[in-house]
Amino acid sequence: MTPRRRAVLLVLPALVPVAAVVGAALVSAVLLSLGLTPLVGRPELSLDAWRAAAGDLGTATRLSLGIAAASTVLAAAVGLALALAATAAVRRSRLLGALAALTIPVPHLVGAAAMGLLLADTGVLARWLGVSPDAWPSLVGGPWWVAVVAEYAWKESAFVALVVGGVLASRARSYGETAALLGAGRWARFRFVTLPLAAPALGGASAVTFVYTLGSYEVAALLGRPYPEPLPVMAVRLAGSIDLAVRPQAAAVAVTTAVLALAVVLLALRALRRLSAWH
Amino acid sequence: MSAALDLEGLTRVHASGSAPALDGFTLDVPAGSCVAVLGPSGSGKSTVLRLTAGLDEPTAGSVRLDGRDLAGVPPERRGMAMVFQRPLLFPHLSVRDNVAFADRVRGVPRRRARERAEEYLGLVQLAGYGDRPARALSGGQEQRVALARALAAEPRVLLLDEPFSALDTALRAEMHDLLADLRLRLDPTVLLVTHDPAEADALADAVAVLDGGRLQQAGPLGELYARPASLAVSRLLGGRTEVPGTVRDGVHTSALGPLALPGPVPDGPGVLVVRPEAVRVTAPGDPAADVTGTVVRVRRRGLRALVVVQVPGPVGTAVEAELAAGEELPAGRPVGLVLPVGARTVVPPAGPASAPDPARSAISHG
Amino acid sequence: MALGTRLGRAALAVWLLLPLVPLVLWAAADRWTAPAVLPQAWGTAGLRDAVDSGAGTASLRSTVLGLVVAALATPLGAMAGRALAGSGVPAGGAVLAALLSPLVLPPFAVALGLDVLLLRLRVPASVGVVLLLTVAALPYTTVLMRTAYAAHDPGFEEEARTLGATARRAVLAVQLPMLAPALAGAAFLAFLVGWSDYVVTLLVGGGQLVTLPLLVASAASSVGNEAQVAVLSLGSVLPPLALLVAVGLLGRRR
Incomplete structure (x- = not known):
């Protein structure tokens, strides 16, 4: 058997199910949203579902992008700080590294439940601070989606810390020492050595966080408010509706989210390529 | 146990269209002798060993062991053990189990294989190191274990691919003495690849000089020094x-x-x-x-x-x-x-x- | 160490730990009414409620789901990773991108799109869930094993071959033991995908496949049962945490 043939045979068992599932899901969602494969009634090409969803779709898209952006910025900033503390040349904090690693297997759903217990108006934080439920700001289910963003930022900061920390641990110390010998102070080392070294990993991890947050359902469903909804919550609500006729609208929302996620990834890849081209 | 190796017109083209890495290479390695293939890096000398061991298929030509053509025989059935420049000790096995590896895959019971491994560790002057993890050795010790592991396979031909190049001068001389000693005791057929004329001189009975994938000259090293056949040979030998x-x-x-x-x-x-x-x-x-x-x-x-x-x-x-x-x-x-x-x-x-x-x-x- | 640095690190530790504290407190609280700072009565009421709600069978289901996904996605990812670590795959970049696509596409979107199809094809719900989660886990296992294979020196197998091991034996006796840490990591991630999934199980499982995350979500969406939520949450965090520690210790020992 030629090496090429062997490689193809090795990759196919993974590639076939992935391509089949992803391809079938996307095609099926597009067809459904265009009215070509309705659960009831006659197939007919129409933009009815898109038209019906259009108004809420715009609101939901803006909301989803906002939540994802806020969560990503917070997660990237805290994650970078965690990575720096966990890999510092002087007194590196093993504890922070271990805590970040231990946060990884916590499911987002559990994170959401925990944030609920912590931030609700009768939550633990309100009790500890001695604030009565009436005076407590509505962090859970409030207009600013604070609990939702906090949960994403919390979980994803640990992810960012691990990715960036991995890069810094293997490379930054020797470069940092070299820079110090060349006379660079703490801030200069951070600005000219550590940050450029970490930038590709930080950018990549941020992009993953953004895309994940954009498409994640359970946190916003549990900690958000009934209206307006982000894209995943809207899609799942429509899909679970008793009225089978709104199923195409759910598909339209799913297609919108998928296209949005794809666009973000392509933009991020372009930006990252430019970033790594600097080095 | 040692056999005569006969390479005939070996040719290897890595990718169609590119220049051959080895072009019509012919060499006789008599049973019990040590022949060195000498050449600069990129001359195709490692390709000779890989084709001999069956790790790569020749584009043309044949490898014969005691007259039997080995075409299509997989590496594990050729009865050749190889020591590479890197020791490649299996990191998940102890020193002893590394040496016992060939016996284990041959189906020898664990206890017997380990006993034999101890004997071979003794041969390379590492008796008592068997329990150590493979990673807890120095470079010279690693290469000795690699040698013991290859010898324990009781190969009909021992292939050495620049096995001592990564060692410092003193260690290398020590390994040369060890190998000379092992040749006296075990009489293996050895095909050695090196870029160092001094190493070829120290170990081999005869030398084949390879340059640009082609055999330049073969014979006792003294003859090559006295009568080089080409500028490449003369230069490689320091002329x-x-x-x-x-x-x-x-x-x-x-x-x-x-x-x-x-x-x-x-x-x-x-x-x-x-x-x-x-x-x-x-x-x-x-x-x-x-x-x-x-x-x-x-x-x-x-x-x-x-x-x-x-x-x-x-x-x-x-x-x-x-x-x-x-x-x-x-x-x-x-x-x-x-x-x-x-x-x-x-x-x-x-x-x-x-x-x-x-x-x-x-x-x-x- | 400067005071500022110390304060900063303390703040980071609080950031990582704080959300988990209510879980621990509530899980052991029988009665905790506001504005008390700590529970007034400690006990196992939360545990009892959780067990009554079916936590036992649900965690069993989650375990099986995680194991099945790991058992499927790990070998497939290892094979694909091995092929992609070399240069033998035609259009390797495109193939890798295709294998990573489940990371990009929102799981709910894939589940919604496929759900209709699976219903039409009469694929059993549990099979559909396993299929989708395996696909979701494959990017992780593939990337991890590709990295591991790229760092792995094929010289070790060649050495084993010249020592008399068959190709199969060389893989079993040399390649797999050397790659065991990476395989364990890949299997752990794949297990986590199955163990902690919520939205795919919810949409494709159609409510028949009640896993631990489904119990957590249903408990957390109603009020007044904080202790039960906390116990269920801890119950879904502790097993993978124990696995992670075990895998980490195993990796250190090697």
Whole structure:
């Protein structure tokens, strides 16, 4: 058997199910949203579902992008700080590294439940601070989606810390020492050595966080408010509706989210390529 | 247990269209002998071992063991063990289990395999190291274990791919002694690949010089030193004196003047090469001197010095000579040089292709 | 160490730990009414409620789901990773991108799109869930194993071959033991995908496949049962945490 043939045979068992599932899901969602494969009634090409969803779709898209952006910025900033503390040349904090690693297997759903217990108006934080439920700001289910963003930022900061920390641990110390010998102070080392070294990993991890947050359902469903909804919550609500006729609208929302996620990834890849081209 | 290895016309083209990594390589390795394949990096010498071991398939040619063609025989059934430049000790096994590996995959019971492993560890002077993890060894010890592991497989041919190049000089000499000792005791057939003429000299009975994927010359190393078949061989063995000229009626004519050659050489252009050890330095007025010139550079080499002597002429020809131990000559001193007739060798000039024309390479043996 | 640095590190530790504190407190609280700072009565009421809600069978289901996904996605990812670590795969970049696409596409979107199809094809819900989660886990296992294979020196297998091991034996006795840490990591991530999934199980499982995350979500969306939520949450965090520690210790020992 030629090496090429062997490689193809090795990759196919993974590639076939992935391509089949992803391809079938996307095609099926597009067809459904265009009215070509309705659960009831006659197939007919129409933009009815898109038209019906259009108004809420715009609101939901803006909301989803906002939540994802806020969560990503917070997660990237805290994650970078965690990575720096966990890999510092002087007194590196093993504890922070271990805590970040231990946060990884916590499911987002559990994170959401925990944030609920912590931030609700009768939550633990309100009790500890001695604030009565009436005076407590509505962090859970409030207009600013604070609990939702906090949960994403919390979980994803640990992810960012691990990715960036991995890069810094293997490379930054020797470069940092070299820079110090060349006379660079703490801030200069951070600005000219550590940050450029970490930038590709930080950018990549941020992009993953953004895309994940954009498409994640359970946190916003549990900690958000009934209206307006982000894209995943809207899609799942429509899909679970008793009225089978709104199923195409759910598909339209799913297609919108998928296209949005794809666009973000392509933009991020372009930006990252430019970033790594600097080095 | 050791067998005769016979490589016939081995050719390997890695990717169609590219130049062959090995081109029609033929070599006999008699049973119980040690033959070194000597060549610069990229000459195709590792390819010889990989084709012999069955790790790669030859594009053409054959590998025969005691006359049996090994085409299609997988590496594990060829009865050849190989030691690479990197020790490649399995990191998940102890030293003992590394050495016992060949027996284990052959189905020998664990206890017996481990006992035998201890014997081989003793052979490489590492008795008592068996329990250590493979990672807890120094570079020299790792390579000894790799050697013990290969020997424990009781190979019919032992293949060594620059096994000692990564070691420092003292360790390398120690490993050379160890291998010589093992050859006396076990009498294995060994095919060794190296870029170091000194290593080939220390270990091998015969040497095959490879350059650009082609066999340049094969034979005992002494013969290669005395009668290199090509510029590539001469250079690889440390020859630096190269005087272009023309041969007519057994006389080479060049900037050095006419010089009679020891044997019949076909007429035509040819490069005269002379080993520095053979050149004798005398006074400029010595009637025995073949040429006179001026010392332009002195290269120190331990007790002996190597001088570069510039011979006057239109193209400025340089001849290198080794001085006797302790002898000194300053740059600028005029000297006479004796080029003994027996040390004069003519090789074909370097053509557009680096490989010599096989038909012409015979001339050096004249 | 400067005071600022110390404060900063303390703040980071609080950031990582704080959300988990209510879980621990509530899980052991029988009665905790506002504005008390700590529970007034400690006990196992939360545990009892959780067990009553079916936590036992649900965690069993989650375990099986995680194991099945790991058992499928790890070998497939290892094979694909091995092929992609070399240069033998035609259009390797495109193939890798295709294998990573489940990371990009929102799981709910894939589940919604496929759900209709699976219903039409009469694929059993549990098979559909396993299929989708395996696909979701494959990017992780593939990337991890590709990295591991790229760092792995094929010389070790060649050495084993010249020592008499068959190709199969060389893989079993040399390649797999050397790659065991990476395989364990890949299997752990794949297990986590199955163990902690919520939205795919919800949409494709159609409510028949009640896993631990489904119990957590249904408990957390109603009020007044904080202790039960906390116990269920801890119950879904502790097993993978224990696995992670075990895998980490195993990796350190090697």
